[in-house]
Amino acid sequence: MKALIAMSGGVDSSVAALLTKEKGYDCIGCTMKLWDAEQAESALPHPKSCCSLDDTEDARSVAYKLGMPFYAFNYKDEFMAQVICPFASDYEHGRTPNPCIECNRFLKFGKLLRRAEELGCDKVVTGHYARIEQDKDGRYVLKKGLDPSKDQSYVLHCLTQEQLAYILFPLGEMTKPEVRAIAAQNGFLNANKPDSQDICFVPDGDYAKVVERYGKGGGTEPGAFLDMDGRPIGTHRGIIHYTVGQRKGLGNTWGRPVFVVAIDSAANTVTLGDHEDLFRREVSVTDFNWIAGKAPEGPIRCTAKLRYRQAEQPAVANAAEDGRVTLVFDEPQRAPTPGQYAVLYDGDTVLGGGRIE
Numbered sequence: 324m325k326a327l328i329a330m331s332g333g334v335d336s337s338v339a340a341l342l343t344k345e346k347g348y349d350c351i352g353c354t355m356k357l358w359d360a361e362q363a364e365s366a367l368p369h370p371k372s373c374c375s376l377d378d379t380e381d382a383r384s385v386a387y388k389l390g391m392p393f394y395a396f397n398y399k400d401e402f403m404a405q406v407i408c409p410f411a412s413d414y415e416h417g418r419t420p421n422p423c424i425e426c427n428r429f430l431k432f433g434k435l436l437r438r439a440e441e442l443g444c445d446k447v448v449t450g451h452y453a454r455i456e457q458d459k460d461g462r463y464v465l466k467k468g469l470d471p472s473k474d475q476s477y478v479l480h481c482l483t484q485e486q487l488a489y490i491l492f493p494l495g496e497m498t499k500p501e502v503r504a505i506a507a508q509n510g511f512l513n514a515n516k517p518d519s520q521d522i523c524f525v526p527d528g529d530y531a532k533v534v535e536r537y538g539k540g541g542g543t544e545p546g547a548f549l550d551m552d553g554r555p556i557g558t559h560r561g562i563i564h565y566t567v568g569q570r571k572g573l574g575n576t577w578g579r580p581v582f583v584v585a586i587d588s589a590a591n592t593v594t595l596g597d598h599e600d601l602f603r604r605e606v607s608v609t610d611f612n613w614i615a616g617k618a619p620e621g622p623i624r625c626t627a628k629l630r631y632r633q634a635e636q637p638a639v640a641n642a643a644e645d646g647r648v649t650l651v652f653d654e655p656q657r658a659p660t661p662g663q664y665a666v667l668y669d670g671d672t673v674l675g676g677g678r679i680e
Contacts, residue, residue, distance in 0.1 A: 325443055329435055330385065332513065335450030336449060337511050343448045343491060348446070351442065351444065352383075352393040353438075355435065381512060384512055385513065406425045407533070410534075415539065416541070421662070423478055423522070424478050431449060454469070462615060466672050468495050477628055483612070530563070547559070548573075548595055549595070550594070562588055562593060565593050568582060602657055603659050606650045607647060609680050611642070612677065618642035625639075625668060627666065630663055636652055639651045660679060661679055
């Protein structure tokens with residue numbers, strides 16, 4: 324059996340490579356080159372960002388230590404087209420994207436799976452904290468990682484039955500301290516390397532700068548701040564500077580805390596309101612991917628997350644024939660944000676997910 328290991332240079336993918344090799348797989352290590360050298364160099368001063376030149380060399384070092392060949396695959400054009408440009412477009416249209424999910428969808432489990440097939444590999448391996456099992460009917464089931472503090476099932480909701488058949492997550496039943504201990508025991512140079520936390524192409528957190536560089540010029544013109552009755556109450560800097568739920572950086576003294584409640588790109592307006600104006604019980608979700616391969620018949624009880632770090636909340640999901648899903652929560656939820664993802668669970672099992680409209 325042959326496996327292609329996606330190695331980011333971090334400790335998780337390095338230990339995933341080791342564990343896969345110990346299971347007897349013939350392993351090939353690889354890193355996806357997503358940036359031009361000068362762009363990657365600009366990220367080097369930011370230790371919480373991934374995809375730098377140092378990360379590639381760390382991955383290469385671990386692969387050589389494990390005696391496996393290592394390749395760097397050039398996906399810069401695909402990354403620009405599938406991740407960065409849509410990221411900029413979303414902000415220009417008043418949405419708040421999650422580019423890491425798009426990278427998983429189109430690069431890690433899209434392009435890389437196809438490259439693995441070309442290399443004759445039976446599996447693609449990553450360092451995600453999640454589990455893949457099969458039910459009594461042979462259908463693949465995506466489950467949370469056993470370490471609740473590291474579970475990454477939310478960002479994997481886009482996986483299909485066909486993809487799950489070719490993927491291994493060796494860390495799914497491990498904790499982060501266990502992973503670091505294995506790395507240290509094996510002399511990996513990245514055993515204590517900090518986890519990447521920033522978006523790789525926004526290492527300084529300045530989203531607007533990225534949108535201005537890679538977008539089409541939309542969303543940058545000043546426009547009206549509106550109150551909840553639609554009356555102008557001030558001027559905003561351009562909608563790319565705002566997201567639903569935002570409180571800081573609104574640029575005016577309102578006499579009380581106010582929050583971004585809605586963004587209308589067509590009208591170039593940003594609606595402000597009180598904290599209670601952010602809450603919604605019903606959320607519409609589009610482009611929904613059901614892990615089982617088909618939508619359930621009729622409404623189902625589940626729990627749902629509207630953002631990565633949110634605790635799951637009880638809800639009822641109603642699937643429509645056009646791929647949309649309507650979620651009705653037991654309790655109103657704060658700031659459902661267009662462009663983010665709603666992911667549904669049944670206990671530890673991921674039911675699927677889609678984009679909040």
